[in-house]
Amino acid sequence: MTTSLEPTVVTGPDEGAQPDVREQVTRVAQRAKAASRRLANANRATKDAALLAMADALVAQADRIVAANAQDVARGHAAGLTPGLLDRLTLTDARIAAIADALRELAGLPDPVGEVVRGQTLPNGLRLRQLRVPMGVVGMIYEARPNVTVDAAGLALKSGNAVILRGGSAAASSNAVIVEVLGEALEKRGLPGALVQSIDAWGREGAVELMQLRGLVDVLVPRGGADLIRTVVREATVPVIETGVGNVHVYVDETADLAMALPIILNAKTQRVGVCNAAETLLVHRAVADEFLPAAIAALADCGVTIHGDAATRRLAPEEADVVAATDDDWATEYLSLDLAVRVVDDLDEAIEHIREWSSGHTEAIVTRDLAASERFVAEVDSAAVMVNASTRFTDGGQLGLGAEIGISTQKLHARGPMGLAELTTTKWVVHGDGHVRP
Amino acid sequence: MTTSLEPTVVTGPDEGAQPDVREQVTRVAQRAKAASRRLANANRATKDAALLAMADALVAQADRIVAANAQDVARGHAAGLTPGLLDRLTLTDARIAAIADALRELAGLPDPVGEVVRGQTLPNGLRLRQLRVPMGVVGMIYEARPNVTVDAAGLALKSGNAVILRGGSAAASSNAVIVEVLGEALEKRGLPGALVQSIDAWGREGAVELMQLRGLVDVLVPRGGADLIRTVVREATVPVIETGVGNVHVYVDETADLAMALPIILNAKTQRVGVCNAAETLLVHRAVADEFLPAAIAALADCGVTIHGDAATRRLAPEEADVVAATDDDWATEYLSLDLAVRVVDDLDEAIEHIREWSSGHTEAIVTRDLAASERFVAEVDSAAVMVNASTRFTDGGQLGLGAEIGISTQKLHARGPMGLAELTTTKWVVHGDGHVRP
Structure with a gap:
């Protein structure tokens, strides 16, 4: 996808890559x-x-933002975007007010920076502290949802990081104005506007450059569908x-x-259907399938759910239900979407x-x-979150009491499950001695 | 580099890649x-x-290992390997005993798996625990040091992980025997020998396949020089x-x-010269350079250090010293190596x-x-470890009281600085409810 905001990029006749884009994205970084x-050593009050x-500026400039969004x-x-995508793209005064409120809520959360994660005095007298410090520069790559632009900027700021944003090109006009408004608000408060920058103007090529700025960009958080994350x-x-792909099971x-x-x-x-913690497959033990499935399928059908069932499931479905x-x-x-795969399994082993x-x-x-059974399930299912007798919808930073959420990590490195502000930080060992040398 | 252990790989006439290698490395994974x-749910005693x-088996089979190592x-x-590389490659009975002792020390360390990292009961009654669990499969890519083979196998086992090893091909014969000995010891104890496997037989190509087995391999830890890590x-x-590259400064x-x-x-x-926490550059404030540098350069020269100095440093060096x-x-x-870069700086700002x-x-x-000055240095220097009035040689898992060390991370994600056993684990949220659903 290209947008009207993308500049004409001139490449030399022998160039495969486009040096301008690399140079410009590098300069942004x-x-x-x-x-x-x-920002790294700014205190919480600042x-x-x-x-x-930033929240006040968004509300004050809502007209400008809504006008750009209309484009x-x-x-x-x-x-020809789908109604769902158009809905996620659309901003109104009320939505801007809600986005601004989310920034105000962030202001109410504790600052992760400076937390002493662990510390001790060693037998040789060295004093150790492991401190939580900002990552530095966070790259966010996401789809056409202008609210994520503000969200990401706020989370990065609160955790002491600068952020480089690459939103979906379908939201480029909205994002450009939002980034400008946020930058002005930062400058007015004596902070650099470059804490929040967008590289939307350089399109997909700019995004690829961003992904390769090792050393300048400390972490990339892609937020979106499976394709985006694979890329x-x-x-x-x-x-x-890696965040957010949820092929979620209830057994x-x-x-x-x-x-x-x-x-x-x-x-x-x-x-809620279009979210990563919504169930996609139901597994039912054979011993209770006869009793459970007919009623469950009827109830799900009443909610408009299409069942994609294995043979055993299809045999148990009420005649009127829509089962493929x-x-x-x-x-x-x-x-x-309102679809659910359903399978009857012989036992816990087959479910796992x-x-x-x-x-x-x-x-x-x-x-x-x-x-x-609960203990085996918890021990043997290798997922970010395992629920016993609770809905999968609770895998959410807000629901689990982490405060704001950047996304839900499905990888094992650094963060797993809902990521709060602390997951946008790293640590630093600080060691004080009195002339200590290693024997 | 190829080794005599590499199998003949047959490629189809139209294939650029070698499907055998991919298939075989995938099967290993x-x-x-x-x-x-x-292993994930094995208790500490097991x-x-x-x-x-494993330690006993290495000692018992030291003859076999030394014979393979001699090849x-x-x-x-x-x-034509350098004497330093040959020394790191060479195994003796005494070195094997020391390597085995390191495994016994690992047995004495606490088990990171199962630790409750945090937990609470939410207002709605949901019981939360965030537990430390193994990563799953760890890939280690390292150079021709057979002791790292044992080290990595032991650290992975203790942290509940399987390990796939790719050592330098110059150590392939030693590693093949060591992996066999360790596997036999595991099997005798009722654990799968596949917890410790080598892919040395598939050479560099096998290593590249390993790096791309996302989903099967949970984390890769390269241990070696800058070139290896870049690759x-x-x-x-x-x-x-990323581990271990240390361009380390003393100011x-x-x-x-x-x-x-x-x-x-x-x-x-x-x-110790060839290690990542050894200093490589000395920065000296101009106000003390006259007093400090002549004596410091003389003392360093007495230890055989070659000074690479800026103009101010060269002016202050004693005549007999070797300053380039x-x-x-x-x-x-x-x-x-016994080389040190030295620069005179105007102030703390220039040092930072x-x-x-x-x-x-x-x-x-x-x-x-x-x-x-100490507080500014600690706050503004963005490194894994910052020392005040202590030698940089303390950045070491053993010295900082973490027990065994897998390596020293110089990246910000997941682990920063010396990595102990906990850094080979991830976490899992376990949530217990009583039929909780999200309102």
Whole structure:
């Protein structure tokens, strides 16, 4: 996708790459690094004041932002974006007010920077502290959702980092104005505007350059669908935190309280559909399938859910229900829609085996009354979050009490599961001696 | 480099890649993943017993290992390896005993797996625990040092992980026998031998395949020189922890106790030369350069150190000292030898600026009596470890009380500075409810 904001890039006749883009994105990153140094040791009061100023500026300039957004929305209409994407793209005064409120809430959260993670005095008298410090420069690559622009800027600021933003090109006009408004607010508060910069103007090529600025960019957080994340993982030399793909399972065990299991799967599937912690596959123990599935399928159908069932499931479905035959594609799919794959399994082992084969490692739940079964499920399911007798929808920074959330990591390095402000920091060992040398 | 152990690889006429290697390395990783599942929930007693059995087996089979090692050493001689590399490659009965003792020490360390990192009961009654769990499969890529083979196997086992090893091909014969001995010891203890596997047989191509087994391999730890690490960062799609490049600085401030500064720089430069926490550049405040540098250069020269000095340093050097002119290359170089770059700086700002420009972010030290200077240095130097009035040689897992050390991370993601057993683990959220659904 290209946008009207993309500059004409002139390449030399013998050049495969486009040196301008590399040079310009590198310059953006250098400005970000310099700005991050000024922010790294800012105290909480300074950062919170800036967050409040950013919130106020967004509200004050809502007209400008809505006008720019209208251009994006018009372009999106013309390009045939789905209603769901258009809805996520659209800003109104009320939505801008809500986005600004999220910044104000961030101001209320504790500052992760400066926390002493551990410390001790060694037998030789060396005094050790491991301190939480900002990463430096965070790169965010995301899709056409202008609220993420503000969110990412706020989270980066509060955790002491500069941020470089690459939003979906469909939101380029909105993002350009938002970044300008946030930068002005920062400058008014005596902080560098370069703490929040966008590279949308350099399109996909700029994004690829960003992914390779190892040394200048400290971490990349892609936020979006599986394709986006795969691209970033493939192209990046900068360390990446993979987020958000959730092929999420609910397993109803032999001993499950079926009156508990039904609301859990309904909630997990239908409470909100297009999110990564929504259930995509239901596994049911054969011993309770006869009793559970007909009613569960009817209830799910009442909520508009299409069931993709294995043979055993299809046999148990009420005649009026809309059940299609499941294939391996269904086990692999994160629907993000009112669809649910359903399979009857012989036992806990088969449930765990199915999850091992198909899960994306985000969240899985077991509904059971059996202690040993719950313990085996918790121990053997290798996912970021494992729920016992609770909806998968609780895998969320806000729900788990972490405060703001940058995303949900499905990788094992650095952060796993919901990421709060602390996950945008690193640590530094500080060692004080009195002339200590190593014997 | 190829070794006699590399199989003949047959490629189809139209194939650029060699499907055999990919297939075979993938199979190794699948076996490792399956083995890791059996280990993930093993208790400490099981793992410690296996470590002791591995240690005993190495000692019992020292003859076989030394014989295989002799082949590597002979090949190394013929290939003209440097004396330093040959020394690191060579195994003797005494060295094998020391390597085995390191495994026994690992058995004495606490088990990181199962630690509750945080936990609480939420207002809605959900019970949360964030538990430390193994990564799964760890890939280690390192140079021709057979002791690292054992080390890596032991650290991985203790932290509940399977390991896939790719050692330098110059140590292939030694590594093949060591991996066989360790595997037999594991099997005797009822654990899968596939917990410790080598892919040396598939050469460099196998190593590149390993780097791209995202999903099967959970983390890659390259251990070696800058070239090795650059290659891994470029080729890998598996998350990487970058280790060990140390362009390390010692700054002697205006107010330094010069009687303390001299032993610190001598220790940092000469106590052990070929290690990542050894000093490579000395920065001296102009106000104390006249008093400090002549004596310091003489003392360093007495230890055989060649000084690469800027103009001010060269003017202050005693006539008999061996001082060559420093260029930007010297500021950038991790010598790992009896060489030291020396520069006179105008003030703390210039020292910090020099470090920002040239440091690899490993360790820097300040020698000062001024509290404000020490605080600025600690706050503004963005390195894994910052020392005040202590030698840089303390950046070491053993010295900082972390127990065993896998390496020293110079990246900010996941781990920074010395990495102990905990850094080979990740976490898992375990959430217990009573039918909780999200409102």
